[in-house]
Amino acid sequence: MTTMKAIEVSHLTKKFGNKTVVDDISFEVQPGEVFGLLGPNGAGKTTTLRMITTLLKADAGQVKIFGHDTVKEGRLARSMFGLTGQYASVDEGLSARQNLMIFARLNGLSRQAAKQRTTELLTEFSLEHSADKALKNFSGGMRRRLDLAVSLITRPALIFLDEPTTGLDPRTRTQMWTTIRQLVQQGSTVVLTTQYLDEADALADRLAVIDHGKVVKMGTPAELKQQVGGTKLAFTVNEQTEVAAAVKLLAAQVSGAVQQTGQQLRVSLKQLAQLTPILTALTQAKIAISQLSVQEPSLDDVFMALTVGKN
Template identity: 55%
Template sequence: MSTTVPAIEARGLTKEFGGRRAVDAVDLVVPAGGVFALLGTNGAGKTTTVRMLATLLRPDSGDARIFGHDVVAEATAVRSLIGVTGQYASVDEDLTARENLMIFGRLIGSSRRRARIRADELLDEFGLGAVATRRVGHFSGGMRRRLDLAASLITRPRLLFLDEPTTGLDPRTRAQMWQTVRDMVTSGSTVLLTTQYLDEADELADHIAVMDRGCVVADGTADELKAGVGDMSVRLELADADELAAAAEVCAPFTSSGEPTIARRDGVLVLPMADIDPLADILGALRARGLALTSVNVVRPTLDEVFFALTDGGDPTRTASATAEIDSTGVRA
């Protein structure tokens, strides 16, 4: 059994505002190393949870430890281990990029020389070296987010909280931020990421907890969460759409439900499958009946389906539309 102290261990973490429970008895265990994602809609309780874990908000009940240190009783020790990047950039728009980072360095006790050296290291690392002397007020949103993240790394924290770090960023800057997160993990940091973006959690996280209305409603790896939603499906496109009914009859005994779905508009047969082991037998049976195929695609459940199945935050009709999108287009294999 591993004796490694978890990066985060929370039990019964609870916070109320005006009689409403924003976070309701949350339990979390985040191993050291890797990326742990809190996934949920606005108002699910993600940011409040992070603020309690980062010693910025006192829990009403429950307890939490960061690398074994209590977030209330040992707040100073916890703050020496963590970095926090919130949803909005905390840098000063009237100062240059270098001046902003130097201030953070000076605040943690670095000499002026050391603060400047570390500032320039981070500016280069985040692709901001060429604008080190430019006032932040003239930066784009993506540049500000990168500078804010750089500021949180002044002390090379063992644990970094990233609260929706890519909100409002263009796709290219989001991709850059994703690579930065990967690099931080490679260098030894643990990252707790909150996000509304399903693709972000799927791309980055080793483990995901889904929050809804202040509670953790599910947790596991992305594959585990997807498997919990339901079966995968196999999409068979026939060379002759008039043979769809005959193909459905052949395939029915091999499916998990016995009810293949015919998408006549696309000339596609959709087979719900518990696994793909029978696929070879299906193809053989179709060939034996002289039914020719033009394509075969395996479509697995997505985090979109996990999200809508587990949360009340979205429009219930979106669950059906997400499934319909997969059935009609075959995207996200």
């Protein structure tokens, strides 16, 4: 039996005037995973999210939420997810408790149920001690937590987070990460847009890298790192007279080019298992080395390789 996808996006396209902002994007999100949309500012992440969540009409393509078409079954599809945008949707003139109560009632909860759910969310998001204070006294992190709490009133199975930590200080960002992980542990599926590489690496099970409205790469963070260039090996040959022999030895062990700067040699490894034969061969050839470093690729490498300078 095939498990129903949390989201199915097929050939989604959006133009503003003559400019194609989202260009034939397709991907699927599995239940229970954190799926990240990663890309620079203006890449099309937020526009894609707005179309999936029915806030913006697509020019072409189809979106299904747990098997339900967002155009033909819009109301049912919308009832299955919560959305937290880049900017708070809460009423600045009300307290956190009043905001949660109003949104709970708007979502169809009885007065008693709304009161109970409000208390639960205030506690869950560590806002109980500030529940009755005016929002003008809230920090940016408190506002973000309240906005997320509002989107979770109905306990949706699917949560969309559009750049949830933009503008937050490092400590508050870490708190938001913890909250997101807890949501997943409780069974939620999360779709996250972000321009922060460390955030995508820390939270996402799978990533779609978007640039100029297109999905340029998709996979787990580990897969994307490996595809971009693999592990980097660097070391210094102690004796100048042995550099040429070391270059020849390296070239026989790896498929990529050997880079040389003075007595320092650098090479990319397709897999970490290549390291041992290289070190063994150097030892057998009695070539002494120092300053050995092995560096795994990062999402920074992925981001730079896939998005920078592309038109």
